[in-house]
Amino acid sequence: MALHDKKKKKKVTDEVILLDKVSKSYSTGSPALDNISLSIKKGEFVFIVGDSGSGKSTLIKLLLRELVPTSGRVEVNGQDVGKLKHRQVPKFRRNLGIVFQDFRLLNDRNVYENVAFAQRIVQTPTKEIRKNVPKALAVVGLAGKYKAKTRQLSGGEQQRVALARALVNEPPILLADEPTGNLDPKNSWDIMQLLERINEEKGTTILVVTHNREIVNAMQKRVITMKKGVIISDEEKGGYIDED
Amino acid sequence: MRISTLFYTLKQGIINIFRNKWFSLASIATISACLFLFGLFYTVLANFQSMLKSAEEGVAVTVFFEEGVAAERIQEIGEQIRARSEVSRADYISADQAWADWAPENVGEDYQDIFSENPFEGMDNYEIYMTDVALQQDLVTWLESIPEISEVRRSEVAANTLTGINAIVAYVSVGIIAILLAVSIFLINNTVIIGISVRKTEIEIMKYIGATDFFVRSPFVIEGILIGLIGSCIPLAAIYVLYIEVIDYVTIQFPALTGLMQFLPVENLFHTLVPVSLGLGAGIGFLGSFATVRKHLRV
Structure with a gap:
């Protein structure tokens, strides 16, 4: 019995993301998420795919605690997201790195300042920032471009800066919302390889929301497919499912 | 932080x-x-x-005394007046000084030849200047309550x-x-x-x-x-x-x-x-x- 409890406990701590019968409804229309359950373990690399309106964005917003579930429980790093108080949200979000389709860089600042910005927000001492930012830029292959203004960079490079900014605080989970949506195939592939390397080397749990069929099929990772607010498929080493 | x-x-x-x-x-x-x-x-x-x-400080209240009030008492009242917070200054004008100030202009330089006695005799007074003219009425009420004071003159229009x-x-x-x-x-x-x-x-x-x-x-x-x-x-x-x-x-x-x-x-x-x-x-x-x-x- 005791051994069983220990095993159970170990299993729980391995799950960095847990959704238990989660529904989310907005004031109008059908529910954005309808009674979904899933668990993601520490160090996993997961794709979330589905058409527009399938509930992917709502899922990401729930994980970021931008939204709270209408019913069910969302746990991230063992914290019940729905029970977090407003003042606890900033500290909670420091466990999550996020990358967007449109990069969302600060165009009035250079590469270094964009990455350092994430460290300043969590009040890292300046001395530490000076050490950590070049390291993060080296991971994404932009160590030599730290002085460049973001507008001078290609789309792929801008996404790398965004990735460095998401990683510099060393979050255990990285959420990437359509990270290749604005990139050409080569840059898309480079970004995905980079994410894979970060996942393998640092053990960061990575969740990628994407429409990119080729990449999903080529990467052979876990794929969760959503449709109209429900999970229709969850496969280890899965592929992009044609919904037609 | x-x-x-x-x-x-x-x-x-x-x-x-x-x-x-x-x-x-x-x-x-x-x-x-x-x-x-x-x-x-x-x-x-x-x-x-x-x-x-x-x-305000230029608006004065003048007090006159009953006949026969002793000089010491007049001086004592003067001290009481000066001790009040609404009073900035209280100048004692003796009857002789009042006559000497008034007569040359109104009677003539030879007023002493014309009047052998001081017509202002018994008109010793205090000219009181205020720090706050709004408190004039309080001061006047208090002055009028002193039995030795015969008359209190003031400019109500200026104060109001x-x-x-x-x-x-x-x-x-x-x-x-x-x-x-x-x-x-x-x-x-x-x-x-x-x-x-x-x-x-x-x-x-x-x-x-x-x-x-x-x-x-x-x-x-x-x-x-x-x-x-x-x-x-x-x-x-x-x-x-x-x-x-x-x-x-x-x-x-x-x-x-x-x-x-x-x-x-x-x-x-x-x-x-x-x-x-x-x-x-x-x-x-x-x-x-x-x-x-x-x-x-x-x-």
Whole structure:
């Protein structure tokens, strides 16, 4: 019995993301998420795919605690997201790195300042920032471009800066919302390889929301497919499912 | 809070002003205009109050004594009068002095040949000058209660007029200052709202990365306070120069007026105006920006 409890406990701590019968409804229309359950373990690399309106964005917003579930429980790093108080949200979000389709860089600042910005927000001492930012830029292959203004960079490079900014605080989970949506195939592939390397080397749990069929099929990772607010498929080493 | 975070927040507040420079300039200009009006108003008011004070001090109450009151008693009453807070000065005028002051002008230089005795005999009196003319009635009531005093003379019209003017000036000042402050707060509000919309992406990123409410909001509050402080320094400098110029001009062009109007020295004026203006500027900036970030910056 005791051994069983220990095993159970170990299993729980391995799950960095847990959704238990989660529904989310907005004031109008059908529910954005309808009674979904899933668990993601520490160090996993997961794709979330589905058409527009399938509930992917709502899922990401729930994980970021931008939204709270209408019913069910969302746990991230063992914290019940729905029970977090407003003042606890900033500290909670420091466990999550996020990358967007449109990069969302600060165009009035250079590469270094964009990455350092994430460290300043969590009040890292300046001395530490000076050490950590070049390291993060080296991971994404932009160590030599730290002085460049973001507008001078290609789309792929801008996404790398965004990735460095998401990683510099060393979050255990990285959420990437359509990270290749604005990139050409080569840059898309480079970004995905980079994410894979970060996942393998640092053990960061990575969740990628994407429409990119080729990449999903080529990467052979876990794929969760959503449709109209429900999970229709969850496969280890899965592929992009044609919904037609 | 870390020192580096404090400097970062301060720097961001300053950067906000430059990033949003046209709106910042508009806010600074408007606050400057409001505080310039306030400064002008205060300057006129302070001088007016000072002149009123002089006028009040010029309004005298004269008391006469019953016949046969001993000199010691008159002196004792004089001490009691001087001890009262509303009394700035009480001058004893003996009957002989009163006659000597009055007669040469009204009787002639040879008044002593015409009158062998002092017709003002028994008219020893005190001329009492007030610190606050509004309290004249209290003093008169008290004086009239002293049995040795036969008569109390005063100028009720002058006292009532000065008290009335004082009240009107006070009400008008409070009204105008309140309107100016409300306009300034409204303008700071708008500037900060525009600042928030300009920095929408940055604020979103800050939220996602895990910035606290304080970290996100404080640069905007600092921006508001700085705009308020800059907006208060400009009119202070302008009023300083203008005040000196105007006094010089009036003194040279209208020397007769300087006898009637005693202008306050610029140092006296600025002793109050500088802290009040800076406080108002910073206060307007703080209130305007703080209220705005609380309302429009849901972190």
